[in-house]
Amino acid sequence: xxxxxxxxxxxxxxxxxxxxxxxxxxxxxxxxxxxxxxxxxxxxxxxxxxxxxxxxxxxxxxxxxxxxxxxxxxxxxxxxxxxxxxxxxxxxxxxxxxxxxxxxxxxxxxxxxxxxxxxxxxxxxxxxxxxxxxxxxxxxxxxxxxxxxxxxxxxxxxxxxxxxxxxxxxxxxxxxxxxxxxxxxxxxxxxxxxxxxxxxxxxxxxxxxxxxxxxxxxxxxxxxxxxxxxxxxxxxxxxxxxxxxxxxxxxxxxxxxxxxxxxxxxxxxxxxxxxxxxxxxxxxxxxxxxxxxxxxxxxxxxxxxxxxxxxxxxxxxxxxxxxxxxxxxxxxxxxxxxxxxxxxxxxxxxxxxxxxxxxxxxxxxxxxxxxxxxxxxxxxxxxxxxxxxxxxxxxxxxxxxxxxxxxxxxxxxxxxxxxxxxxxxxxxxxxxxxxxxxxxxxxxxxxxxxxxxxxxxxxxxxxxxxxxxxxxxxxxxx
Amino acid sequence: xxxxxxxxxxxxxxxxxxxxxxxxxxxxxxxxxxxxxxxxxxxxxxxxxxxxxxxxxxxxxxxxxxxxxxxxxxxxxxxxxxxxxxxxxxxxxxxxxxxxxxxxxxxxxxxxxxxxxxxxxxxxxxxxxxxxxxxxxxxxxxxxxxxxxxxxxxxxxxxxxxxxxxxxxxxxxxxxxxxxxxxxxxxxxxxxxxxxxxxxxxxxxxxxxxxxxxxxxxxxxxxxxxxxxxxxxxxxxxxxxxxxxxxxxxxxxxxxxxxxxxxxxxxxxxxxxxxxxxxxxxxxxxxxxxxxxxxxxxxxxxxxxxxxxxxxxxxxxxxxxxxxxxxxxxxxxxxxxxxxxxxxxxxxxxxxxxxxxxxxxxxxxxxxxxxxxxxxxxxxxxxxxxxxxxxxxxxxxxxxxxxxxxxxxxxxxxxxxxxxxxxxxxxxxxxxxxxxxxxxxxxxxxxxxxxxxxxxxxxxxxxxxxxxxxxxxxxxxx
Ligand SMILES: [Zn+2]
Ligand SMILES: [Zn+2]
Numbered sequence: 001x002x003x004x005x006x007x008x009x010x011x012x013x014x015x016x017x018x019x020x021x022x023x024x025x026x027x028x029x030x031x032x033x034x035x036x037x038x039x040x041x042x043x044x045x046x047x048x049x050x051x052x053x054x055x056x057x058x059x060x061x062x063x064x065x066x067x068x069x070x071x072x073x074x075x076x077x078x079x080x081x082x083x084x085x086x087x088x089x090x091x092x093x094x095x096x097x098x099x100x101x102x103x104x105x106x107x108x109x110x111x112x113x114x115x116x117x118x119x120x121x122x123x124x125x126x127x128x129x130x131x132x133x134x135x136x137x138x139x140x141x142x143x144x145x146x147x148x149x150x151x152x153x154x155x156x157x158x159x160x161x162x163x164x165x166x167x168x169x170x171x172x173x174x175x176x177x178x179x180x181x182x183x184x185x186x187x188x189x190x191x192x193x194x195x196x197x198x199x200x201x202x203x204x205x206x207x208x209x210x211x212x213x214x215x216x217x218x219x220x221x222x223x224x225x226x227x228x229x230x231x232x233x234x235x236x237x238x239x240x241x242x243x244x245x246x247x248x249x250x251x252x253x254x255x256x257x258x259x260x261x262x263x264x265x266x267x268x269x270x271x272x273x274x275x276x277x278x279x280x281x282x283x284x285x286x287x288x289x290x291x292x293x294x295x296x297x298x299x300x301x302x303x304x305x306x307x308x309x310x311x312x313x314x315x316x317x318x319x320x321x322x323x324x325x326x327x328x329x330x331x332x333x334x335x336x337x338x339x340x341x342x343x344x345x346x347x348x349x350x351x352x353x354x355x356x357x358x359x360x361x362x363x364x365x366x367x368x369x370x371x372x373x374x375x376x377x378x379x380x381x382x383x384x385x386x387x388x389x390x391x392x393x394x395x396x397x398x399x400x401x402x403x404x405x406x407x408x409x410x411x412x413x414x415x416x417x418x419x420x421x422x423x424x425x426x427x428x429x430x431x432x433x434x435x436x437x438x439x440x441x442x443x444x445x446x447x448x449x450x451x452x453x454x455x456x457x458x459x460x461x462x463x464x465x466x467x468x469x470x471x472x473x474x475x476x477x478x
Numbered sequence: 479x480x481x482x483x484x485x486x487x488x489x490x491x492x493x494x495x496x497x498x499x500x501x502x503x504x505x506x507x508x509x510x511x512x513x514x515x516x517x518x519x520x521x522x523x524x525x526x527x528x529x530x531x532x533x534x535x536x537x538x539x540x541x542x543x544x545x546x547x548x549x550x551x552x553x554x555x556x557x558x559x560x561x562x563x564x565x566x567x568x569x570x571x572x573x574x575x576x577x578x579x580x581x582x583x584x585x586x587x588x589x590x591x592x593x594x595x596x597x598x599x600x601x602x603x604x605x606x607x608x609x610x611x612x613x614x615x616x617x618x619x620x621x622x623x624x625x626x627x628x629x630x631x632x633x634x635x636x637x638x639x640x641x642x643x644x645x646x647x648x649x650x651x652x653x654x655x656x657x658x659x660x661x662x663x664x665x666x667x668x669x670x671x672x673x674x675x676x677x678x679x680x681x682x683x684x685x686x687x688x689x690x691x692x693x694x695x696x697x698x699x700x701x702x703x704x705x706x707x708x709x710x711x712x713x714x715x716x717x718x719x720x721x722x723x724x725x726x727x728x729x730x731x732x733x734x735x736x737x738x739x740x741x742x743x744x745x746x747x748x749x750x751x752x753x754x755x756x757x758x759x760x761x762x763x764x765x766x767x768x769x770x771x772x773x774x775x776x777x778x779x780x781x782x783x784x785x786x787x788x789x790x791x792x793x794x795x796x797x798x799x800x801x802x803x804x805x806x807x808x809x810x811x812x813x814x815x816x817x818x819x820x821x822x823x824x825x826x827x828x829x830x831x832x833x834x835x836x837x838x839x840x841x842x843x844x845x846x847x848x849x850x851x852x853x854x855x856x857x858x859x860x861x862x863x864x865x866x867x868x869x870x871x872x873x874x875x876x877x878x879x880x881x882x883x884x885x886x887x888x889x890x891x892x893x894x895x896x897x898x899x900x901x902x903x904x905x906x907x908x909x910x911x912x913x914x915x916x917x918x919x920x921x922x923x924x925x926x927x928x929x930x931x932x933x934x935x936x937x938x939x940x941x942x943x944x945x946x947x948x949x950x951x952x953x954x955x956x
Contacts, residue, residue, distance in 0.1 A: 031602070031603075033548070033549045033595065033598075033599065034553060034556060034595070034598055035551045035552070035553060035586065035595070038549035038550070038551060039549070040546065040548050040549065041546055043544035043545065043546045043614060045546075046544070046545050046546045046547055047544065047545070049547075050545065066521035066525065067521065067524050067525070068518065068520055068521045068523075068524045069518065069519040069527075069637065070511070071511045071513045071516035071517070071518065071635055072516070072588075072619055072621065073513045073516060073572075073634075073635070074513070075512060075513060078512055090578070091578045091579070093577075093578060094551075094574045094576070094577050094586075095575065095576040096572045096574050096575075096588065097573065097574075097575045097576065098572070098573040098575065098585075099571075099572050099573075099623035099634075100568070100569045100570055100571060101569070107576075108513065108572075110574065110588070117512070117513070120511075121509065121511065121518055124509070125509075136521060140619070141550055141618070141619065143550065145577035145578050156551075156577075157549055157551070159547065329608075
């Protein structure tokens with residue numbers, strides 16, 4: 001009986017994909033909607049997103065970025081000005097053709113990303129070197145008409161932030177691109193406990209219209225990689241297409257240098273897939289909507305226990321996101337399972353015996369360990385425990401990732417790894433798109449990134465055997 | 479020279495409409511976009527919206543509401559289930575007909591409001607009385623294809639929050655509807671310093687599909703009313719159309735009772751129109767992105783003054799949203815005008831003489847009054863001053879509104895007031911839609927609301943002369 005609803009979640013090892021969907025639906029992070037490819041983010045999932053938003057927004061504001069809001073719609077002619085960009089996005093655009101009963105003179109794209117409309121405004125706003133840099137971010141919804149979809153990972157509509165900056169020099173633009181990548185890494189590793197590999201995308205994997213795309217790549221529980229955030233150095237591609245110039249101190253009219261960057265609600269998918277287990281969700285304390293769930297063990301002394309539980313609640317609620325589950329209709333065991341499934345980092349139990357001993361029981365979700373804590377020390381011990389869980393979850397995920405990075409310059413071995421174990425494969429690559437394409441066609445693995453901070457490491461390209469100084473990470477991906 | 483850019487704003491009394499647009503554009507609250515009827519909310523305007531969001535979101539969460547996110551698109555068949563609702567909104571819907579190159583099997587409406595899609599989900603989520611109440615709010619963009627548009631007041635796309643709740647009884651739903659109306663009034667009067675009249679809409683002015691619509695109505699500087707927020711008791715209209723039932727304790731399957739409610743970015747338009755003057759914007763301190771602007775009077779002792787200014791900045795910045803304007807290329811006078819135009823509540827001046835006297839100069843935007851404040855008392859005096867400005871702005875606006883409420887049961891007089899002075903007119907009305915329609919057709923004024931808390935006040939309907947116990951507020955409106 002007590003395990004009934006936990007059994008409804010498919011086993012993670014048996015069917016990862018079904019397990020993922022089960023967890024999302026059962027924990028009420030999200031639900032399917034009647035609109036093809038669109039999901040509903042339910043309050044529990046949205047609270048997670050709000051916490052992530054706040055943590056990133058604070059970082060962006062601290063580095064001088066300001067939020068703004070640009071239109072949802074982009075006229076077709078405007079979208080078409082940067083040719084690489086439109087080629088990349090046109091197949092995925094949802095088109096508005098009618099307003100009320102009237103057919104529009106020009107079709108409107110529902111934004112798949114906002115470079116084009118924002119560049120159009122920047123061309124109007126930016127006149128002088130004094131106007132630079134422009135550091136604007138936008139939190140919004142975007143639409144990409146995808147064929148196959150999966151909650152959080154790939155949906156026709158999703159939520160994200162998109163930063164768009166304009167600079168006086170290419171050096172400044174490159175610095176900004178990397179500054180943001182560092183901010184993303186910091187957010188994802190510290191607050192989401194998700195380790196990532198940082199690097200640059202190959203030409204064929206970069207953002208449509210960018211000069212260079214930097215990425216942070218995480219490894220999911222099934223050995224697939226997930227692009228967790230990207231930061232693009234746009235060079236002057238858009239500046240030239242949309243005519244964004246400024247008068248420099250030397251009296252010359254010059255094109256600006258630009259960047260754009262974003263993270264999306266797919267981060268929630270990553271949290272599920274990296275940290276979750278057969279019992280359900282496991283949330284890092286920093287972003288968990290509920291950090292501690294208080295379950296009073298009622299029994300015969302119901303009123304005494306409830307009074308004590310309320311006292312504990314009052315004592316903790318200014319410092320901890322805590323809720324109490326004092327529902328009559330469920331057993332404590334049922335509640336334990338329920339809140340484990342929902343990934344709450346710490347369970348607090350209080351029963352008649354605990355009251356006698358002036359103690360409280362803490363149970364951590366990540367390891368299942370149980371602690372008997374003196375009532376007077378509850379708050380500091382709980383805070384310590386939350387920190388420890390946050391840290392431990394990162395270390396566990398880091399170990400999993402490190403254990404699943406394999407090096408080979410032998411293509412047969414590469415193929416076997418992808419088939420049997422997945423994970424990241426680090427191989428020498430000559431830089432040719434043909435070799436990259438061959439790997440993708442033969443194994444389904446794509447070049448995830450060329451990592452930073454590698455020592456010079458010469459070898460032979462895994463495909464053509466040419467001399468190569470570059471190792472790249474390959475993986476199957478979401 | 480110093481007044482140059484202020485002259486670029488049209489006089490408020492000469493051409494209110496042009497003055498409004500000038501203020502919006504010059505202060506960089508917003509800008510026109512290349513998309514018909516859509517505007518760009520620039521960082522200064524968006525910061526204002528973020529402050530409003532935070533203040534409302536806190537109130538909504540404190541009363542048990544949780545945020546969620548529902549799809550942007552609504553299938554046409556789903557929109558059509560509640561007939562009054564679709565009639566009201568269909569003429570304003572933007573339709574998506576293509577995804578990439580493919581024509582969709584069914585057109586998708588870009589949400590004009592989300593009752594239909596949310597009710598569809600509620601019908602799936604709500605099963606038992608234990609699931610009630612459902613208290614969900616959403617912050618998002620919506621689209622209504624309007625013919626004529628004006629920044630913030632009426633745009634094809636706008637930002638808002640929409641709350642959607644489901645309850646067990648009609649009493650609970652009515653309580654929720656009024657609770658939210660009180661929250662809106664509290665937000666708008668306390669934080670935005672905008673006085674409002676609270677009441678209920680007539681049948682012809684209520685929300686399409688609602689049982690009753692409650693409203694808060696504000697009065698703009700040109701004597702037009704603006705609906706600043708609405709809260710709808712939906713009764714069981716949507717529950718029946720979308721089949722939202724729950725199993726009650728008595729074993730009966732029953733329809734839920736619902737509410738919905740929203741405020742939008744038009745509140746920013748109201749702030750401009752109520753508080754602004756010939757010099758530009760005037761922002762209430764509670765929501766002003768910059769509460770105090772520090773202008774060092776540099777002169778010959780530039781370094782001493784800048785050092786002192788930095789010291790003051792450091793001293794205040796944890797408690798006050800403050801910025802410093804130490805630009806070399808502008809005179810202090812030019813800066814004074816600039817920041818007055820942008821509506822910053824308090825200007826702080828510091829010059830060589832002030833340093834000698836250990837004083838700082840404070841100038842308030844609302845009255846122009848100047849204070850010499852001892853350096854040691856700066857923070858408390860500044861806080862006090864910001865409170866006083868907040869309060870004074872409300873009182874000024876309240877006086878303006880009260881001075882522009884006129885009572886008459888004589889239709890000729892009604893007509894004259896609307897033509898010469900506008901403002902609110904309080905008249906007896908018999909409750910007949912025909913009399914209401916007659917007023918609208920003859921004068922352009924609409925019934926804004928039937929106010930709460932009026933003593934019984936019998937008289938004769940201003941149109942048909944029938945006995946009436948109801949006085950209603952009429953006005954031309956935005
Ligand atoms: Zn090669
Ligand atoms: Zn009448």
